[in-house]
Amino acid sequence: xxxxxxMLLLLASLTFAQDAxxxxxxxxxxxxxxxxxxxxxxxxxxxxxxxxxxxxxxLNAHLFPADIDWTTKERAGVRTDGAVVIHNGTVxxxxxxxxxDADKRHLTWSASKTVMAALTGVAVHQGxxxxxxxxxxxxxxxxxxxxxxxxxxxxxxxSGFDWRETYEGVSPTASSVxxxxxGEGQSDMAGFVTGHPLRAAPGTDWSYSSGDTNVLSAVVxxxxxxxxxxxxxxxxxxxxxxxxxxxERDGSGTFVGSSYLWATPRDMGRFGTFLxxxxxxxGTEILxxxxxxxxxxxxxxVTTAAADDDRAYGWQTWLNVPTPTxxxxxxxxxxxxxxAAMGHWGQSITVLPEHNMVIVRMxxxxxxxxxxxxxxxxxxxxxxxx
Amino acid sequence: xxxxxxxxxxxxxxxxxxxxxxxxxxxxxxxxxxxxxAAKEICSCVFVAERDEETCDEWTRVSPxxxxxxxxxxxxxxxxxxxxxxxxxxxxxxxQTGCVIDRE
Numbered sequence: 001x002x003x004x005x006x007m008l009l010l011l012a013s014l015t016f017a018q019d020a021x022x023x024x025x026x027x028x029x030x031x032x033x034x035x036x037x038x039x040x041x042x043x044x045x046x047x048x049x050x051x052x053x054x055x056x057x058x059l060n061a062h063l064f065p066a067d068i069d070w071t072t073k074e075r076a077g078v079r080t081d082g083a084v085v086i087h088n089g090t091v092x093x094x095x096x097x098x099x100x101d102a103d104k105r106h107l108t109w110s111a112s113k114t115v116m117a118a119l120t121g122v123a124v125h126q127g128x129x130x131x132x133x134x135x136x137x138x139x140x141x142x143x144x145x146x147x148x149x150x151x152x153x154x155x156x157x158x159s160g161f162d163w164r165e166t167y168e169g170v171s172p173t174a175s176s177v178x179x180x181x182x183g184e185g186q187s188d189m190a191g192f193v194t195g196h197p198l199r200a201a202p203g204t205d206w207s208y209s210s211g212d213t214n215v216l217s218a219v220v221x222x223x224x225x226x227x228x229x230x231x232x233x234x235x236x237x238x239x240x241x242x243x244x245x246x247x248e249r250d251g252s253g254t255f256v257g258s259s260y261l262w263a264t265p266r267d268m269g270r271f272g273t274f275l276x277x278x279x280x281x282x283g284t285e286i287l288x289x290x291x292x293x294x295x296x297x298x299x300x301x302v303t304t305a306a307a308d309d310d311r312a313y314g315w316q317t318w319l320n321v322p323t324p325t326x327x328x329x330x331x332x333x334x335x336x337x338x339x340a341a342m343g344h345w346g347q348s349i350t351v352l353p354e355h356n357m358v359i360v361r362m363x364x365x366x367x368x369x370x371x372x373x374x375x376x377x378x379x380x381x382x383x384x385x386x
Numbered sequence: 387x388x389x390x391x392x393x394x395x396x397x398x399x400x401x402x403x404x405x406x407x408x409x410x411x412x413x414x415x416x417x418x419x420x421x422x423x424a425a426k427e428i429c430s431c432v433f434v435a436e437r438d439e440e441t442c443d444e445w446t447r448v449s450p451x452x453x454x455x456x457x458x459x460x461x462x463x464x465x466x467x468x469x470x471x472x473x474x475x476x477x478x479x480x481x482q483t484g485c486v487i488d489r490e
Binding site for chain 1: 416484
């Protein structure tokens with residue numbers, strides 16, 4: 001009896017569903033997608049209005065401690081080489097350490113990775129690449145097992161390659177990344193990386209890897225070079241942002257997307273502003289809509305895999321959100337919407353969307369005495385102080 | 387002299403310290419890695435960042451410091467050797483490409 005009643009109810013609901021207008025018609029139309037606002041980005045020198053307040057003095061004292069001895073071989077303490085804060089498109093703080101100035105390019109180390117993610121977005125926007133593409137759609141590999149790796153796996157640092165990202169303090173000869181940059185891998189870094197066996201299925205295990213980024217660089221290069229020329233990072237991105245960086249290559253000509261972008265702090269500020277504006281520049285959409293949102297959101301592998309406190313990571317970008325197993329945010333004094341390109345020895349390009357602010361710091365930190373969260377709090381205080 | 391012997395012994399120890407046999411090692415000696423690092427990064431530091439040699443020497447100093455180098459400002463190259471067992475030449479290309487390694 002109950003079964004018959006249930007069947008009748010199901011039949012009635014199906015009949016109603018067939019007669020009812022499609023549900024989609026009953027919903028309000030989606031809001032129009034945001035468009036690139038024209039004229040919000042600088043093409044020439046940055047508009048500059050340096051803030052000279054107690055708050056600026058506090059930021060300066062934090063970034064350039066008075067007791068730092070720049071001559072010691074130990075290179076101890078907070079050693080800022082250059083810092084720029086951009087608020088509402090205007091440079092409001094800028095300072096340099098001994099020997100550095102606005103025109104000198106500084107090595108960004110792994111902050112290069114975030115630029116590589118943006119360049120990947122350019123390739124997708126141009127229709128030269130899809131995040132679902134297999135790497136084998138674009139580059140040759142020696143082991144077909146690597147063909148299971150997609151562009152998105154690389155963006156998420158989840159290729160699954162058996163890779164060791166170790167630097168100082170661990171046997172150098174066992175370091176995959178040192179072997180890639182300075183040893184047998186430097187002649188063809190993507191080939192070196194894809195020659196490693198898989199230790200996990202692609203897309204199942206997050207493991208920070210400069211190797212993944214350099215495979216991504218080779219894939220993006222294959223996709224963009226034909227239509228944008230050999231110097232595609234400039235023609236497709238840097239020239240449009242009026243940036244003048246150096247990006248060094250491996251022995252095969254692939255840009256070392258993991259580590260070797262050199263740029264002035266102001267140029268890094270341009271890149272941060274480009275991200276802040278969701279991939280728009282001078283009213284032109286350069287990245288796919290939502291690309292920056294994807295770069296700055298906790299990636300799917302981190303969300304689903306067992307996570308620790310160092311995995312607040314998007315697409316080649318560090319985040320300030322809790323992970324499933326770590327409730328403490330990376331920079332508790334900054335909004336959870338903050339995200340950053342970060343590199344060895346203290347490099348960072350931090351974007352604070354809620355404050356319409358970009359904070360660039362180039363440095364030579366050799367110990368752990370620098371606190372980036374304090375920098376962010378002091379930078380925010382520049383515009384919030386009475 | 388004693389310092390040199392100590393450096394060689396320490397370096398040889400580090401070069402061979404894969405330790406755990408489960409950990410893969412690469413076809414690099416510590417000397418190759420050290421000369422590769424010194425040549426490439428000093429080249430970039432001098433010709434890309436336009437810093438002076440003394441500063442770049444300090445910036446690339448690692449412990450143990452086994453790599454010496456020579457800068458050719460006319461050819462825009464840096465040649466590095468690690469105790470005679472690892473040799474690397476890095477050359478500056480241009481403002482966009484920076485320095486690349488030419489293994490010797």
